[in-house]
Amino acid sequence: MEELVLMKGNEAVGEAAIRAGCRFFFGYPITPQNEIPEYMSHRLPQVSGVFVQAESEVAAINMVYGAAAAGVRVMTSSSSPGISLKQEGISYLAGSELPALIVNIMRGGPGLGTIQPAQSDYFQAVKGGGHGDYRLLVYAPSTVQEMVDLTGLALDRADHYRNPALILGDGLLGQMMEPVNLPPLSHPEDLPVKPWATDGRRGGPKRVINSLYLQAEACEEHNRRLQAKYREMEAGEQRWEAAWADDAEVLVVAYGTVARICRTALEGLRDRRLAVGLFRPIALWPFPGPALAGLLQRGRIRAVLVAEMSAGQMVEDVRSVVCGRVPVAFYGRTGGVVPSPEEIGQHVTAVYEGGAINAGCL
Amino acid sequence: MDKQYEVIMAGFGGQGVMSMGQLLAYAGMLEGLQVTWMPSYGPEQRGGTANCTVILSPRTIGSPVVERPAAVVAMNLPSLDKFEDRVREEGLLVVNATLAGRSVRRTDVRALSIPATAIAEEIGNDRVANMVALGALLEITRLVRPDSVVESLTKALPPHRHNLIPLNQDALRRGMELARHGARRPAC
Numbered sequence: 444m445e446e447l448v449l450m451k452g453n454e455a456v457g458e459a460a461i462r463a464g465c466r467f468f469f470g471y472p473i474t475p476q477n478e479i480p481e482y483m484s485h486r487l488p489q490v491s492g493v494f495v496q497a498e499s500e501v502a503a504i505n506m507v508y509g510a511a512a513a514g515v516r517v518m519t520s521s522s523s524p525g526i527s528l529k530q531e532g533i534s535y536l537a538g539s540e541l542p543a544l545i546v547n548i549m550r551g552g553p554g555l556g557t558i559q560p561a562q563s564d565y566f567q568a569v570k571g572g573g574h575g576d577y578r579l580l581v582y583a584p585s586t587v588q589e590m591v592d593l594t595g596l597a598l599d600r601a602d603h604y605r606n607p608a609l610i611l612g613d614g615l616l617g618q619m620m621e622p623v624n625l626p627p628l629s630h631p632e633d634l635p636v637k638p639w640a641t642d643g644r645r646g647g648p649k650r651v652i653n654s655l656y657l658q659a660e661a662c663e664e665h666n667r668r669l670q671a672k673y674r675e676m677e678a679g680e681q682r683w684e685a686a687w688a689d690d691a692e693v694l695v696v697a698y699g700t701v702a703r704i705c706r707t708a709l710e711g712l713r714d715r716r717l718a719v720g721l722f723r724p725i726a727l728w729p730f731p732g733p734a735l736a737g738l739l740q741r742g743r744i745r746a747v748l749v750a751e752m753s754a755g756q757m758v759e760d761v762r763s764v765v766c767g768r769v770p771v772a773f774y775g776r777t778g779g780v781v782p783s784p785e786e787i788g789q790h791v792t793a794v795y796e797g798g799a800i801n802a803g804c805l
Numbered sequence: 806m807d808k809q810y811e812v813i814m815a816g817f818g819g820q821g822v823m824s825m826g827q828l829l830a831y832a833g834m835l836e837g838l839q840v841t842w843m844p845s846y847g848p849e850q851r852g853g854t855a856n857c858t859v860i861l862s863p864r865t866i867g868s869p870v871v872e873r874p875a876a877v878v879a880m881n882l883p884s885l886d887k888f889e890d891r892v893r894e895e896g897l898l899v900v901n902a903t904l905a906g907r908s909v910r911r912t913d914v915r916a917l918s919i920p921a922t923a924i925a926e927e928i929g930n931d932r933v934a935n936m937v938a939l940g941a942l943l944e945i946t947r948l949v950r951p952d953s954v955v956e957s958l959t960k961a962l963p964p965h966r967h968n969l970i971p972l973n974q975d976a977l978r979r980g981m982e983l984a985r986h987g988a989r990r991p992a993c
Binding site for chain 2: 474559614615621703781
Protein backbone atom coordinates (compact mmCIF):
# COMPACT_ATOMS: atom_id res chain seq x y z
CA MET A 444 0.00 0.00 0.00
CA GLU A 445 1.13 3.53 -0.78
CA GLU A 446 2.17 5.51 2.24
CA LEU A 447 -0.29 8.18 3.34
CA VAL A 448 1.06 11.65 4.00
CA LEU A 449 -0.57 14.36 6.08
CA MET A 450 -0.57 17.50 3.97
CA LYS A 451 -2.14 20.92 3.77
CA GLY A 452 -4.42 21.38 0.79
CA ASN A 453 -2.12 24.05 -0.60
CA GLU A 454 0.98 21.84 -0.36
CA ALA A 455 -0.96 18.91 -1.80
CA VAL A 456 -1.84 20.92 -4.92
CA GLY A 457 1.83 21.74 -5.41
CA GLU A 458 3.06 18.19 -4.97
CA ALA A 459 0.27 16.81 -7.15
CA ALA A 460 1.19 19.21 -9.95
CA ILE A 461 4.83 18.12 -9.76
CA ARG A 462 3.80 14.46 -9.75
CA ALA A 463 1.76 15.19 -12.89
CA GLY A 464 4.84 16.51 -14.66
CA CYS A 465 4.50 20.23 -14.01
CA ARG A 466 7.95 21.78 -13.64
CA PHE A 467 7.14 25.48 -13.98
CA PHE A 468 5.48 27.77 -11.44
CA PHE A 469 5.03 31.51 -11.72
CA GLY A 470 3.17 33.41 -9.03
CA TYR A 471 2.87 36.29 -6.66
CA PRO A 472 2.08 35.89 -2.95
CA ILE A 473 -1.34 36.33 -1.37
CA THR A 474 -3.06 34.75 1.62
CA PRO A 475 -4.54 32.14 1.97
CA GLN A 476 -2.60 30.31 -0.76
CA ASN A 477 0.99 31.21 0.15
CA GLU A 478 1.90 27.62 0.98
CA ILE A 479 1.62 26.80 -2.73
CA PRO A 480 4.46 29.11 -3.89
CA GLU A 481 6.35 28.40 -0.67
CA TYR A 482 6.19 24.67 -1.35
CA MET A 483 7.05 25.06 -5.03
CA SER A 484 9.98 27.35 -4.26
CA HIS A 485 11.82 24.57 -2.47
CA ARG A 486 10.37 21.53 -4.23
CA LEU A 487 10.71 22.54 -7.89
CA PRO A 488 14.52 22.98 -7.78
CA GLN A 489 14.73 19.39 -6.45
CA VAL A 490 13.19 18.13 -9.70
CA SER A 491 15.07 20.54 -11.98
CA GLY A 492 11.99 22.73 -12.25
CA VAL A 493 11.63 26.49 -12.38
CA PHE A 494 10.05 28.66 -9.70
CA VAL A 495 9.72 32.38 -10.26
CA GLN A 496 8.14 34.83 -7.89
CA ALA A 497 7.07 37.40 -10.44
CA GLU A 498 6.86 41.15 -9.87
CA SER A 499 3.06 41.02 -10.11
CA GLU A 500 0.14 38.75 -10.89
CA VAL A 501 -0.01 40.16 -14.42
CA ALA A 502 3.62 39.26 -14.96
CA ALA A 503 3.08 35.79 -13.53
CA ILE A 504 0.17 34.89 -15.82
CA ASN A 505 2.11 36.11 -18.85
CA MET A 506 5.08 33.95 -17.83
CA VAL A 507 2.57 31.10 -17.72
CA TYR A 508 1.55 32.02 -21.27
CA GLY A 509 5.15 31.87 -22.43
CA ALA A 510 5.89 28.54 -20.80
CA ALA A 511 2.62 27.03 -22.03
CA ALA A 512 3.42 28.17 -25.57
CA ALA A 513 6.76 26.39 -25.26
CA GLY A 514 4.81 23.21 -24.58
CA VAL A 515 5.58 22.50 -20.93
CA ARG A 516 3.16 21.82 -18.10
CA VAL A 517 2.90 25.05 -16.14
CA MET A 518 0.86 26.50 -13.33
CA THR A 519 0.15 29.59 -11.31
CA SER A 520 -1.83 30.08 -8.14
CA SER A 521 -3.38 32.98 -6.33
CA SER A 522 -6.39 33.99 -4.30
CA SER A 523 -9.40 36.02 -5.37
CA PRO A 524 -7.98 39.57 -5.82
CA GLY A 525 -4.88 38.14 -7.48
CA ILE A 526 -6.97 35.98 -9.80
CA SER A 527 -8.87 39.11 -10.86
CA LEU A 528 -5.54 40.63 -11.89
CA LYS A 529 -4.76 37.56 -14.00
CA GLN A 530 -7.99 37.67 -16.01
CA GLU A 531 -6.55 39.36 -19.08
CA GLY A 532 -3.87 36.72 -19.32
CA ILE A 533 -6.37 33.93 -18.79
CA SER A 534 -8.47 35.23 -21.68
CA TYR A 535 -5.32 35.28 -23.83
CA LEU A 536 -4.48 31.69 -22.81
CA ALA A 537 -7.99 30.60 -23.79
CA GLY A 538 -7.88 32.59 -27.04
CA SER A 539 -4.49 31.13 -27.92
CA GLU A 540 -5.62 27.64 -26.89
CA LEU A 541 -2.83 27.16 -24.40
CA PRO A 542 -3.06 24.56 -21.64
CA ALA A 543 -2.20 25.76 -18.15
CA LEU A 544 -3.29 25.18 -14.58
CA ILE A 545 -4.59 28.10 -12.56
CA VAL A 546 -5.39 27.61 -8.87
CA ASN A 547 -7.72 30.00 -7.07
CA ILE A 548 -7.84 29.51 -3.30
CA MET A 549 -10.79 31.81 -2.79
CA ARG A 550 -11.14 34.39 -0.04
CA GLY A 551 -13.96 36.78 0.76
CA GLY A 552 -14.53 39.76 -1.52
CA PRO A 553 -15.27 42.02 -3.24
CA GLY A 554 -12.13 44.12 -3.41
CA LEU A 555 -9.48 43.15 -0.91
CA GLY A 556 -12.24 41.68 1.24
CA THR A 557 -10.86 39.28 3.80
CA ILE A 558 -8.39 36.42 3.97
CA GLN A 559 -11.07 34.00 5.19
CA PRO A 560 -12.65 31.31 2.96
CA ALA A 561 -15.35 32.13 0.40
CA GLN A 562 -16.91 30.83 -2.81
CA SER A 563 -17.77 34.16 -4.32
CA ASP A 564 -15.60 33.79 -7.43
CA TYR A 565 -17.91 31.19 -9.00
CA PHE A 566 -19.23 33.61 -11.62
CA GLN A 567 -15.71 34.73 -12.47
CA ALA A 568 -14.54 31.13 -12.81
CA VAL A 569 -17.37 29.59 -14.83
CA LYS A 570 -18.78 32.52 -16.79
CA GLY A 571 -15.45 33.92 -17.98
CA GLY A 572 -13.74 36.50 -15.78
CA GLY A 573 -11.87 37.97 -18.72
CA HIS A 574 -13.16 39.30 -22.02
CA GLY A 575 -14.43 37.30 -24.96
CA ASP A 576 -16.38 34.08 -25.40
CA TYR A 577 -14.27 31.53 -23.64
CA ARG A 578 -14.55 28.77 -21.06
CA LEU A 579 -12.22 27.23 -18.52
CA LEU A 580 -12.39 23.70 -17.23
CA VAL A 581 -13.26 24.38 -13.59
CA TYR A 582 -12.80 21.80 -10.85
CA ALA A 583 -14.02 22.13 -7.26
CA PRO A 584 -12.29 19.80 -4.78
CA SER A 585 -13.85 19.20 -1.38
CA THR A 586 -11.09 17.21 0.35
CA VAL A 587 -7.31 17.40 0.35
CA GLN A 588 -7.22 14.07 -1.52
CA GLU A 589 -9.41 15.65 -4.18
CA MET A 590 -7.03 18.61 -4.34
CA VAL A 591 -4.44 16.01 -5.41
CA ASP A 592 -6.66 14.05 -7.77
CA LEU A 593 -8.21 17.05 -9.51
CA THR A 594 -4.85 18.82 -9.92
CA GLY A 595 -3.57 15.85 -11.91
CA LEU A 596 -6.81 15.63 -13.85
CA ALA A 597 -6.84 19.37 -14.59
CA LEU A 598 -3.32 19.30 -16.04
CA ASP A 599 -4.21 16.26 -18.11
CA ARG A 600 -7.50 17.65 -19.44
CA ALA A 601 -5.90 21.04 -20.09
CA ASP A 602 -3.35 19.39 -22.38
CA HIS A 603 -6.01 17.24 -24.01
CA TYR A 604 -8.19 20.20 -24.97
CA ARG A 605 -5.44 22.82 -25.25
CA ASN A 606 -7.40 24.91 -22.78
CA PRO A 607 -6.62 26.48 -19.41
CA ALA A 608 -8.06 24.67 -16.39
CA LEU A 609 -8.87 26.14 -13.01
CA ILE A 610 -8.92 24.55 -9.57
CA LEU A 611 -11.44 26.48 -7.51
CA GLY A 612 -10.68 25.87 -3.83
CA ASP A 613 -11.08 28.09 -0.81
CA GLY A 614 -8.99 29.18 2.14
CA LEU A 615 -10.27 26.41 4.33
CA LEU A 616 -9.33 23.67 1.85
CA GLY A 617 -5.97 25.30 1.30
CA GLN A 618 -5.13 25.52 4.99
CA MET A 619 -6.49 22.24 6.32
CA MET A 620 -4.51 19.03 6.55
CA GLU A 621 -5.74 15.55 5.65
CA PRO A 622 -4.02 12.31 4.71
CA VAL A 623 -3.36 11.95 1.02
CA ASN A 624 -2.28 9.21 -1.28
CA LEU A 625 0.00 10.71 -3.91
CA PRO A 626 0.37 9.35 -7.43
CA PRO A 627 3.84 8.35 -8.65
CA LEU A 628 6.13 11.03 -10.07
CA SER A 629 5.76 11.47 -13.82
CA HIS A 630 8.54 12.86 -15.90
CA PRO A 631 7.89 15.66 -18.41
CA GLU A 632 9.73 13.75 -21.11
CA ASP A 633 7.21 10.91 -20.83
CA LEU A 634 4.23 13.19 -21.52
CA PRO A 635 2.70 13.30 -25.01
CA VAL A 636 4.55 15.55 -27.46
CA LYS A 637 2.84 18.84 -28.35
CA PRO A 638 3.45 19.30 -32.08
CA TRP A 639 2.06 22.84 -31.93
CA ALA A 640 4.50 24.10 -29.29
CA THR A 641 6.79 27.01 -30.18
CA ASP A 642 9.93 25.26 -29.05
CA GLY A 643 11.87 25.60 -32.27
CA ARG A 644 10.76 24.69 -35.82
CA ARG A 645 13.78 22.44 -36.46
CA GLY A 646 13.48 23.01 -40.20
CA GLY A 647 9.72 22.40 -40.22
CA PRO A 648 6.96 24.91 -40.84
CA LYS A 649 6.74 28.09 -38.80
CA ARG A 650 4.63 27.81 -35.66
CA VAL A 651 2.75 30.83 -34.37
CA ILE A 652 0.69 31.08 -31.22
CA ASN A 653 -1.45 34.13 -30.66
CA SER A 654 -5.04 35.19 -30.18
CA LEU A 655 -5.13 37.92 -32.79
CA TYR A 656 -7.43 37.54 -35.83
CA LEU A 657 -7.81 40.98 -37.40
CA GLN A 658 -10.28 39.88 -40.08
CA ALA A 659 -13.73 39.56 -38.54
CA GLU A 660 -14.52 36.42 -40.54
CA ALA A 661 -11.30 34.78 -39.46
CA CYS A 662 -11.97 35.69 -35.83
CA GLU A 663 -15.48 34.28 -36.10
CA GLU A 664 -14.10 31.08 -37.57
CA HIS A 665 -11.68 30.90 -34.61
CA ASN A 666 -14.62 31.39 -32.25
CA ARG A 667 -16.53 28.59 -34.00
CA ARG A 668 -13.63 26.25 -33.41
CA LEU A 669 -13.46 27.28 -29.75
CA GLN A 670 -17.19 26.78 -29.29
CA ALA A 671 -17.02 23.35 -30.92
CA LYS A 672 -14.29 22.48 -28.43
CA TYR A 673 -16.40 23.73 -25.51
CA ARG A 674 -19.32 21.55 -26.68
CA GLU A 675 -16.91 18.60 -26.71
CA MET A 676 -15.91 19.44 -23.12
CA GLU A 677 -19.57 19.68 -22.13
CA ALA A 678 -20.14 16.22 -23.55
CA GLY A 679 -17.12 14.59 -21.94
CA GLU A 680 -16.06 16.42 -18.82
CA GLN A 681 -19.05 16.69 -16.50
CA ARG A 682 -18.28 15.38 -13.04
CA TRP A 683 -20.44 15.14 -9.97
CA GLU A 684 -21.23 13.04 -6.93
CA ALA A 685 -24.64 12.31 -5.43
CA ALA A 686 -25.44 10.97 -1.95
CA TRP A 687 -28.81 9.68 -0.73
CA ALA A 688 -30.34 11.05 -3.93
CA ASP A 689 -32.51 7.98 -4.62
CA ASP A 690 -35.13 8.67 -1.97
CA ALA A 691 -34.51 12.39 -1.47
CA GLU A 692 -37.49 14.73 -1.33
CA VAL A 693 -35.26 17.72 -0.71
CA LEU A 694 -32.02 17.84 -2.64
CA VAL A 695 -29.17 20.02 -1.42
CA VAL A 696 -26.74 21.24 -4.06
CA ALA A 697 -23.34 22.45 -2.90
CA TYR A 698 -19.69 22.21 -3.94
CA GLY A 699 -16.28 22.24 -2.28
CA THR A 700 -16.06 22.98 1.44
CA VAL A 701 -19.77 23.72 1.72
CA ALA A 702 -20.66 20.34 0.22
CA ARG A 703 -18.85 18.50 3.01
CA ILE A 704 -20.46 20.72 5.65
CA CYS A 705 -23.80 19.85 4.05
CA ARG A 706 -22.91 16.16 4.14
CA THR A 707 -22.52 16.30 7.92
CA ALA A 708 -25.76 18.27 8.23
CA LEU A 709 -27.62 15.77 6.05
CA GLU A 710 -26.26 12.76 7.95
CA GLY A 711 -27.84 14.26 11.07
CA LEU A 712 -31.15 14.87 9.30
CA ARG A 713 -31.23 11.38 7.80
CA ASP A 714 -30.74 9.96 11.28
CA ARG A 715 -34.00 11.76 12.04
CA ARG A 716 -35.52 10.08 8.96
CA LEU A 717 -35.77 13.14 6.77
CA ALA A 718 -35.52 12.16 3.10
CA VAL A 719 -32.77 14.57 2.12
CA GLY A 720 -29.97 14.11 -0.38
CA LEU A 721 -26.88 15.84 -1.71
CA PHE A 722 -25.76 16.68 -5.23
CA ARG A 723 -22.17 17.87 -5.45
CA PRO A 724 -20.81 19.24 -8.73
CA ILE A 725 -17.12 18.31 -8.96
CA ALA A 726 -16.67 20.06 -12.30
CA LEU A 727 -18.30 23.49 -12.08
CA TRP A 728 -17.73 23.99 -15.77
CA PRO A 729 -18.93 22.08 -17.63
CA PHE A 730 -21.78 22.13 -15.12
CA PRO A 731 -23.30 18.68 -14.56
CA GLY A 732 -26.79 19.90 -15.42
CA PRO A 733 -27.98 16.72 -17.18
CA ALA A 734 -27.20 14.61 -14.09
CA LEU A 735 -29.10 17.03 -11.88
CA ALA A 736 -32.01 17.11 -14.33
CA GLY A 737 -32.00 13.31 -14.33
CA LEU A 738 -32.50 13.24 -10.56
CA LEU A 739 -35.36 15.72 -10.84
CA GLN A 740 -37.06 13.71 -13.56
CA ARG A 741 -37.54 10.80 -11.17
CA GLY A 742 -40.24 12.94 -9.58
CA ARG A 743 -39.47 12.45 -5.88
CA ILE A 744 -37.66 15.71 -5.32
CA ARG A 745 -40.08 18.45 -4.27
CA ALA A 746 -37.58 21.19 -3.47
CA VAL A 747 -33.93 22.05 -3.96
CA LEU A 748 -31.72 24.03 -1.60
CA VAL A 749 -28.45 25.50 -2.86
CA ALA A 750 -25.86 26.38 -0.20
CA GLU A 751 -22.80 28.46 -0.95
CA MET A 752 -20.28 30.74 0.69
CA SER A 753 -21.53 33.53 -1.57
CA ALA A 754 -24.60 35.69 -1.99
CA GLY A 755 -25.93 33.26 -4.59
CA GLN A 756 -23.94 32.37 -7.69
CA MET A 757 -24.10 28.64 -8.51
CA VAL A 758 -27.80 28.85 -7.62
CA GLU A 759 -28.35 30.58 -10.97
CA ASP A 760 -27.03 27.55 -12.85
CA VAL A 761 -29.11 25.23 -10.67
CA ARG A 762 -32.24 27.31 -11.32
CA SER A 763 -31.64 27.17 -15.06
CA VAL A 764 -31.46 23.36 -14.86
CA VAL A 765 -34.47 23.03 -12.54
CA CYS A 766 -36.34 25.40 -14.84
CA GLY A 767 -39.24 26.00 -12.49
CA ARG A 768 -40.11 22.32 -12.00
CA VAL A 769 -39.65 22.60 -8.22
CA PRO A 770 -38.84 25.55 -5.96
CA VAL A 771 -35.15 26.34 -5.52
CA ALA A 772 -34.17 27.90 -2.19
CA PHE A 773 -30.80 29.41 -1.39
CA TYR A 774 -28.71 29.74 1.73
CA GLY A 775 -25.43 31.59 1.72
CA ARG A 776 -22.85 33.12 4.01
CA THR A 777 -20.52 35.78 2.71
CA GLY A 778 -17.41 37.73 3.54
CA GLY A 779 -15.37 34.79 4.79
CA VAL A 780 -17.91 33.33 7.21
CA VAL A 781 -18.10 29.53 7.02
CA PRO A 782 -21.53 28.06 7.80
CA SER A 783 -21.80 25.37 10.46
CA PRO A 784 -23.50 22.02 9.84
CA GLU A 785 -26.14 23.05 12.40
CA GLU A 786 -27.16 26.18 10.52
CA ILE A 787 -27.24 24.33 7.20
CA GLY A 788 -29.34 21.65 8.90
CA GLN A 789 -31.84 24.23 10.13
CA HIS A 790 -32.29 25.65 6.64
CA VAL A 791 -32.67 22.22 5.04
CA THR A 792 -35.25 21.35 7.69
CA ALA A 793 -37.16 24.56 7.00
CA VAL A 794 -37.28 23.77 3.29
CA TYR A 795 -38.24 20.16 4.07
CA GLU A 796 -41.13 21.34 6.18
CA GLY A 797 -42.36 23.50 3.35
CA GLY A 798 -41.22 26.91 4.51
CA ALA A 799 -38.41 29.22 3.61
CA ILE A 800 -38.51 28.42 -0.07
CA ASN A 801 -37.72 31.98 -0.88
CA ALA A 802 -35.10 32.16 1.83
CA GLY A 803 -32.55 34.62 0.65
CA CYS A 804 -29.00 35.08 1.63
CA LEU A 805 -27.67 35.62 5.17
CA MET B 806 -12.81 4.17 17.99
CA ASP B 807 -16.41 3.67 16.92
CA LYS B 808 -17.50 7.23 16.27
CA GLN B 809 -16.14 10.61 15.31
CA TYR B 810 -14.29 12.66 17.93
CA GLU B 811 -13.53 16.37 17.63
CA VAL B 812 -11.04 18.47 19.60
CA ILE B 813 -10.46 22.21 19.47
CA MET B 814 -7.01 23.21 20.74
CA ALA B 815 -6.34 26.84 21.53
CA GLY B 816 -3.64 29.01 23.05
CA PHE B 817 -1.25 31.88 22.46
CA GLY B 818 0.83 31.82 19.32
CA GLY B 819 4.06 30.04 20.27
CA GLN B 820 2.44 27.62 22.70
CA GLY B 821 2.49 24.94 20.03
CA VAL B 822 -1.26 24.41 19.73
CA MET B 823 -1.00 23.99 15.97
CA SER B 824 1.73 21.36 16.23
CA MET B 825 -0.10 19.62 19.10
CA GLY B 826 -3.09 19.29 16.76
CA GLN B 827 -0.95 18.12 13.88
CA LEU B 828 0.67 15.45 16.03
CA LEU B 829 -2.73 14.17 17.10
CA ALA B 830 -3.91 14.12 13.48
CA TYR B 831 -0.72 12.43 12.33
CA ALA B 832 -0.98 9.80 15.06
CA GLY B 833 -4.60 9.16 14.10
CA MET B 834 -3.57 8.69 10.50
CA LEU B 835 -0.87 6.21 11.54
CA GLU B 836 -3.54 4.25 13.38
CA GLY B 837 -5.65 4.05 10.24
CA LEU B 838 -8.25 6.65 11.19
CA GLN B 839 -9.69 9.35 8.99
CA VAL B 840 -8.33 12.69 10.19
CA THR B 841 -8.75 16.38 9.49
CA TRP B 842 -6.72 19.24 10.93
CA MET B 843 -8.09 22.71 10.41
CA PRO B 844 -6.27 25.81 11.66
CA SER B 845 -7.67 29.23 12.36
CA TYR B 846 -5.71 31.48 10.05
CA GLY B 847 -7.69 34.67 10.26
CA PRO B 848 -7.18 37.95 12.08
CA GLU B 849 -8.07 36.40 15.46
CA GLN B 850 -4.56 34.96 15.46
CA ARG B 851 -3.18 38.43 16.00
CA GLY B 852 -5.07 38.76 19.28
CA GLY B 853 -5.62 36.28 22.05
CA THR B 854 -5.75 32.85 20.55
CA ALA B 855 -4.52 30.61 17.80
CA ASN B 856 -6.59 27.50 17.47
CA CYS B 857 -7.04 24.37 15.43
CA THR B 858 -9.74 21.75 15.12
CA VAL B 859 -8.78 18.09 14.89
CA ILE B 860 -11.30 15.45 13.89
CA LEU B 861 -10.60 11.73 14.18
CA SER B 862 -13.10 9.30 12.78
CA PRO B 863 -13.47 5.68 11.70
CA ARG B 864 -15.49 6.98 8.72
CA THR B 865 -15.23 9.68 6.04
CA ILE B 866 -15.16 13.10 7.65
CA GLY B 867 -17.71 15.62 6.46
CA SER B 868 -17.59 19.09 7.92
CA PRO B 869 -14.16 20.23 9.07
CA VAL B 870 -16.00 22.98 10.96
CA VAL B 871 -17.24 21.93 14.38
CA GLU B 872 -19.62 24.02 16.42
CA ARG B 873 -19.76 21.74 19.50
CA PRO B 874 -16.56 19.70 19.87
CA ALA B 875 -16.28 16.67 22.12
CA ALA B 876 -13.21 18.21 23.75
CA VAL B 877 -11.40 21.51 24.09
CA VAL B 878 -7.81 22.01 25.18
CA ALA B 879 -7.41 25.58 26.45
CA MET B 880 -3.80 26.60 26.99
CA ASN B 881 -4.50 30.13 28.32
CA LEU B 882 -7.28 32.34 29.66
CA PRO B 883 -8.49 33.89 26.37
CA SER B 884 -8.85 30.36 24.97
CA LEU B 885 -10.81 29.20 28.00
CA ASP B 886 -13.05 32.27 27.74
CA LYS B 887 -13.60 31.73 24.04
CA PHE B 888 -14.17 27.99 23.93
CA GLU B 889 -15.59 26.95 27.31
CA ASP B 890 -19.18 27.34 26.12
CA ARG B 891 -18.55 25.41 22.92
CA VAL B 892 -17.69 22.04 24.51
CA ARG B 893 -20.46 19.50 24.04
CA GLU B 894 -22.46 18.48 27.12
CA GLU B 895 -20.66 15.60 28.83
CA GLY B 896 -17.59 16.64 26.84
CA LEU B 897 -14.06 17.21 28.08
CA LEU B 898 -12.31 20.48 28.87
CA VAL B 899 -8.55 20.30 29.45
CA VAL B 900 -7.21 23.55 30.90
CA ASN B 901 -3.66 24.73 31.38
CA ALA B 902 -4.06 25.86 34.99
CA THR B 903 -0.72 27.71 34.98
CA LEU B 904 -2.03 30.32 32.55
CA ALA B 905 -5.80 30.08 32.81
CA GLY B 906 -6.06 31.99 36.06
CA ARG B 907 -9.56 30.81 36.78
CA SER B 908 -11.42 27.56 37.15
CA VAL B 909 -13.93 26.04 34.78
CA ARG B 910 -17.49 27.35 35.15
CA ARG B 911 -19.36 24.69 33.24
CA THR B 912 -20.76 21.95 35.44
CA ASP B 913 -22.01 19.74 32.59
CA VAL B 914 -18.58 18.84 31.20
CA ARG B 915 -15.65 16.92 32.53
CA ALA B 916 -13.02 19.49 33.47
CA LEU B 917 -9.37 18.61 33.83
CA SER B 918 -7.18 21.39 35.09
CA ILE B 919 -3.45 20.69 34.90
CA PRO B 920 -0.45 22.97 35.43
CA ALA B 921 0.92 22.19 31.96
CA THR B 922 3.30 25.14 31.70
CA ALA B 923 4.63 24.68 35.25
CA ILE B 924 5.30 21.00 34.59
CA ALA B 925 6.98 21.80 31.29
CA GLU B 926 9.25 24.33 33.01
CA GLU B 927 10.02 21.78 35.71
CA ILE B 928 11.22 19.23 33.15
CA GLY B 929 13.28 21.82 31.35
CA ASN B 930 11.37 23.77 28.67
CA ASP B 931 8.03 25.56 28.81
CA ARG B 932 7.60 24.91 25.10
CA VAL B 933 6.58 21.31 25.79
CA ALA B 934 3.51 22.44 27.76
CA ASN B 935 1.52 21.41 24.71
CA MET B 936 2.76 17.83 25.07
CA VAL B 937 1.79 17.79 28.76
CA ALA B 938 -1.74 18.84 27.76
CA LEU B 939 -1.82 16.32 24.92
CA GLY B 940 -0.75 13.58 27.32
CA ALA B 941 -3.61 14.48 29.64
CA LEU B 942 -6.09 14.50 26.76
CA LEU B 943 -4.92 11.09 25.57
CA GLU B 944 -5.00 9.56 29.04
CA ILE B 945 -8.68 10.46 29.41
CA THR B 946 -9.86 9.85 25.86
CA ARG B 947 -7.52 7.10 24.58
CA LEU B 948 -7.94 8.68 21.14
CA VAL B 949 -4.59 7.35 19.95
CA ARG B 950 -1.74 5.49 21.59
CA PRO B 951 1.11 7.62 22.99
CA ASP B 952 3.46 5.47 20.90
CA SER B 953 1.78 6.76 17.77
CA VAL B 954 2.37 10.34 18.91
CA VAL B 955 6.06 9.59 19.42
CA GLU B 956 6.23 7.94 16.01
CA SER B 957 4.57 11.04 14.54
CA LEU B 958 7.19 13.23 16.23
CA THR B 959 9.93 11.12 14.68
CA LYS B 960 8.38 11.60 11.25
CA ALA B 961 7.36 15.24 11.63
CA LEU B 962 10.56 16.60 13.17
CA PRO B 963 13.60 17.07 10.94
CA PRO B 964 16.47 14.73 11.96
CA HIS B 965 18.51 17.54 13.56
CA ARG B 966 15.63 18.08 16.00
CA HIS B 967 15.33 14.43 17.03
CA ASN B 968 17.29 15.26 20.17
CA LEU B 969 14.09 16.91 21.41
CA ILE B 970 12.09 13.70 21.26
CA PRO B 971 12.98 12.44 24.79
CA LEU B 972 11.90 15.77 26.29
CA ASN B 973 8.60 15.59 24.40
CA GLN B 974 8.11 11.98 25.48
CA ASP B 975 8.74 12.99 29.05
CA ALA B 976 6.19 15.80 28.82
CA LEU B 977 3.61 13.47 27.31
CA ARG B 978 4.16 10.99 30.12
CA ARG B 979 3.85 13.66 32.78
CA GLY B 980 0.56 14.83 31.30
CA MET B 981 -0.77 11.29 31.32
CA GLU B 982 0.26 10.80 34.95
CA LEU B 983 -1.39 14.05 35.98
CA ALA B 984 -4.63 13.04 34.31
CA ARG B 985 -4.48 9.60 35.91
CA HIS B 986 -3.70 10.67 39.47
CA GLY B 987 -3.49 14.24 40.47
CA ALA B 988 -5.90 16.30 38.48
CA ARG B 989 -9.43 16.61 39.60
CA ARG B 990 -12.12 19.18 39.25
CA PRO B 991 -10.82 22.21 41.16
CA ALA B 992 -13.15 23.78 43.69
CA CYS B 993 -14.95 26.76 42.24
